[in-house]
Amino acid sequence: MSVMVTVILRVLLAVVLGAIIGYQRERAGKSAGLRTHTLICMGAALFTVASLYGFGPLSDPSRVAAGVVAGIGFLGAGAIMHREGGMVEGLTTAATIWAVAGIGLAAGAGLYVASAVATAVILGVLYLPHPIR
Numbered sequence: 001m002s003v004m005v006t007v008i009l010r011v012l013l014a015v016v017l018g019a020i021i022g023y024q025r026e027r028a029g030k031s032a033g034l035r036t037h038t039l040i041c042m043g044a045a046l047f048t049v050a051s052l053y054g055f056g057p058l059s060d061p062s063r064v065a066a067g068v069v070a071g072i073g074f075l076g077a078g079a080i081m082h083r084e085g086g087m088v089e090g091l092t093t094a095a096t097i098w099a100v101a102g103i104g105l106a107a108g109a110g111l112y113v114a115s116a117v118a119t120a121v122i123l124g125v126l127y128l129p130h131p132i133r
Contacts, residue, residue: 006110007049014045014107017119018100024126025096032079032093040075040097041104044068048108065105072101096122 018041019034026033051064076094083089099122106115 003053007053010049010108010110011042011045013112013115014041014104017041017103017107017115020119021096021100021103021122021126024123025093028126030093031090032097037096037100040072041100041107044072044101044104045108046104048105052109061109068101068105069098072098092126096126 015038018038021041022032022034022037025037047064047068048061051059051061076097079090079094079097081089099118103115103118103122106118
C-alpha cells in the first residue's frame with residue numbers, strides 16, 4: 001500500500017472514531033460535541049502522520065506527540081468551568097478531549113486496534129450512570 005493511501009486511511013479512521021465519541025457528547029448536550037471531537041481526533045492524527053512521513057528519517061515523531069499532548073491540555077482546560085459554591089463543571093468534557101487526542105495519535109501511528117478499543121472503552125465510560133455513589 002502506498003504511503004499516501006496509508007496516510008489517508010489513518011486520518012479517516014481518526015475522523016470516524018472522533019465522530020463516534022463526539023456524537024455521544026453532542027447527544028448528551030455537552031459544549032464540545034461532534035465537530036469538536038472529530039476535529040481534535042483528525043488533527044492529532046494529521047500531526048502524527050506528518051511527523052512520521054513528512055520530515056524524513058532523521059525526525060523524531062515522539063516530539064510531535066508530546067506537543068499534541070501538551071497543547072490539547074490548554075483546550076481541555078478551557079472546557080473546565082468553576083461555578084459559585086465551589087462547583088466544577090466540564091471535567092469529563094476536558095478528559096474526553098484529551099482522550100480523543102490520544103485516539104488520533106494512535107490512529108495516525110497505525111495503531112488501529114488500540115484506537116478502536118480505546119474508543120469503545122471511552123464510550124463505555126461515558127455511558128456509565130452518574131454520579132456513582
